[in-house]
Amino acid sequence: MTGGGSVLGVLAKRAGELAILLFAITTLLFFLLRLGGDPAAVLAGEEADPDQVALISARYGLDQPLWWQYLRYLVSIVTLDFGESLRGGQAALTLxxxxxxxxxxxxxxxxxxxxxxxxxxxxxxxxxxxxxxxxxxxxxxxxxxxxxxxxxxxxxxxxxxxxxxxxxxxxxxxxxxxxxxxxxxxxxxxxxxxxxxxxxxxxxxxxxxxxxxxxxxxxxxxxxxxxxxxxxxxxxxxxxxxxxxxxxxxxxxxxxxxxxxxxxxxxxxxxxQLDFPVVQAAVFVIAGLVFLVNAGTDILFRVIDPRVRAGATR
Amino acid sequence: MATLGPIHSVTVATADLAASVAAYRAGCGFVTVDEAPLSADASEVALAPMLEGAATAWLVPAPEAAGTRLGGIRLVEVTGPLPDAAPLRSLGWAAAEFSVQDPDRLVPKLEAEGFTLLGAPRALGSDPAIRACQMAGPNGEGLYLTDIRAYRGPMSLHRARAAVDRCFIAVLATDALEDTRAVYEARSGASRVSDREIEIPVLQARLGLADGATTRISSVAIGGDCLVEIDAYPAGTPARPMAAGRLPAGVGLVRFAGASHGLTAAPTRGARGEWLARAA
Incomplete structure (x- = not known):
């Protein structure tokens, strides 16, 4: 439990920490997911031929260079657009x-x-x-x-x-x-x-x-x-x-x-199912939720316990 | 039966009266209500005749100054070096417990005035019912400083009215708890309030007890919602240092006000060498 600082100051600091955390997690997740296999091949199924896999790849932008996919992904994260589920087609975040x-x-x-x-x-x-x-x-x-x-x-x-x-x-x-x-x-x-x-x-x-x-x-x-x-x-x-x-x-x-x-x-x-958009959206939500609960507990303590607020611990 | 108490004052011998008075006034906010030298019929003189004419200062908590003047401290200047009071390490009056408002704020203020911290208050929560710390005064007298914010029990205890309010518990260290208690129960005319074995960390540290070692404490209620608390110290605990013809070091004498059964202005020696008297 950190000591000192107003509640607003702590909120601002925590918002900054949240942004860094979400950036780190989403970046890590982006690259880890793509180590698991080709999502286009998974979507197409085991009996799909290369043309079908290429079609799915093009449709979901999976045929683009990785760095391009990552940049597009970052932009979409900022706008909370995680894309559509590769399975059902619904908006991933909504799902x-x-x-x-x-x-x-x-x-x-x-x-x-x-x-x-x-x-x-x-x-x-x-x-x-x-x-x-x-x-x-x-x-x-x-x-x-x-x-x-x-x-x-x-x-x-x-x-x-x-x-x-x-x-x-x-x-x-x-x-x-x-x-x-x-x-x-x-x-x-x-x-x-x-x-x-x-x-x-x-x-x-x-x-x-x-x-x-x-x-x-x-x-x-x-x-x-x-x-x-x-x-x-x-x-x-x-x-x-x-x-x-x-x-x-x-x-x-x-x-x-x-x-x-x-x-x-x-x-x-x-x-x-290597449904990347849904996985990314879910992890993003979990990370945000866990962080908010921890930050909320910390802030609640500051409100409840004036000694934490004053940093007066022995 | 007339009951003992409440606690009128505790007497502490000091080698430097002016400094001790300044410490209690600045640190505790106490007010000096009398500075007459010891007369021949003073309790302290009955204990130590050479103290006749010694300079004294009687200080009380600020809320008591214009009222009953209870629960304060009486400083008596003695010549020569004071023996080590060994607070919380010897038999006799171990400590005087005062009701205070905020131990966390009080401790640094008292330390700046020459008080020594023995057991720190802990920041345990925003609304603890009781918080306490233990200190030694500038002359080695044991002091328990307790903030009572909420209390449910057989006594009527209230929050301190000033930074430091009345002494409401006189803590007596004995190696024969039952005998000692019997004397005070006979004197106080009231039933005992408690008899428990508990861990007291500050005593574990001061007496070198093992972690987890318990101390038996038993308290007897006296008048004015005051208590005499009797703590069972280990066998072999030394008696309070006392030079011949002098007051015991630390809290040397406790005076009780009111109709104090069996007590007179002349001090009486209690079961374990502690001195007590009735306030004149």
Missing amino acids: VLDRLGSTLLLAFLALAITAALSIPIGAWLGFRPDRGDRRAANALVFILQGIPGYIVGLLLIQLFVVELRWLTSIGNQGVSSWILPSLTLASFLVPKMVRVLAANVAEAMREDYIRTARATGASDVELLFRHALPNALLGATALIGTQFAFLMSGSLITEWIFAWPGFGALLVASVE
Whole structure:
């Protein structure tokens, strides 16, 4: 968390950083995608003859020199014109944005589940971390952190869809179809958040000011909810901002497993099909989104915590 | 039963009265309310007869100057070198805890006046309910400076009315907590407020305790929403340095106002060598 500087100044600085980031990412992506193969050949199909491949190449400007394609690409980025999907012909950015809402819904649900689970568990673990039951629970959380999210997703499908038949696992078909994918996505974050909160609560309980609170008769509940937990939550909130990118990567896997119509699934399919415009648009949107969330968290801290604004940390 | 308290003042011996007065006035915003030399019937003289006629200064927090004049500090000039007060490292009155408004702003101001930082306040969030730091005064007296912004508990504690407000907790270090507490419970006529084992980082550092080592603290409520907090120091902790015929170093004497059960103006020696008296 950087110290000092007005909120407007930070906004301006972050806007500049965003521009540089997007330029770097889009440039890297442009060249990386073209290492994977000839998109014209992929579009034409395995049984296409050279004339058909040449026709597709000419149509999409893929027969031009690479430097020309790159310049045209940069110009189009500035105007947010990523071209059309090589598969369906729709505007690439529109296609991505149409799917963004579903992904953000999943992310929001996952964050809500993460907060609902990690705050009470983290507070319980951190309040008296030396007790035997807390130590055992901490070990369990540590193990759970090592279990990949897609394993969790598959286990949930096996239990709630195949065995119990309580829920659905395909697509977005209403509230019942939201539960398993959002739980799966939350599983990427919950163990880490629990451990961060527990550590922050334990640290807060070791602070010297706790002595005064205890000496003046503050109860365990008062200490936890009025003193330790608010301070611990600040650190956990910062983690959400930095883990948003991790959450986005988790959404790619989750959407694929549950056939969720988000832009993560779109991105995976587009990468497979070398649909460059859609891949470029999707990565551009992800990069911008992650950056904005991180910057937003940073700015929120400046607004909430005057000590960060004043740069007064010890 | 008449109860002990509230805390009237804490007495600190000083080798340079003028400098100490200036430090408390400039650093804490305290106001001098009396500068009479010690009379023959003063508590300090009963403790150390050679102090009769010694120069003194009684300072109180600014909001108290025109009122009850509680919770201040009484500086007594002594001749000769002062023993090392060893703040938070010896038995007896370990510290006087004052209610303050903003430890972060206060610390550099006090350091500029010769106070020493023992435990820094932490910038933990925008609205922490309690924030505290620990310092040693210019004469080695232990000072806990606590900003109480919000409090829910059995006492009626409020935010400081000035940069530094009243002393509301007298912290006593003992190696026999239960015996010491029994004396004060009998004196105070009030039930104990707390009895906990907690980690106190500043004590871990000052007493050389291991990381994670806990200290048992127990507090007894006295009048005026004040407390006597009794901290259990490790066995073998030395007694407060005290040259013969002199005041103990650091916080040497605590006076209590009100109808203080069993106490007189003449000082009484407590269970662990601490001196206490009733304010005249």
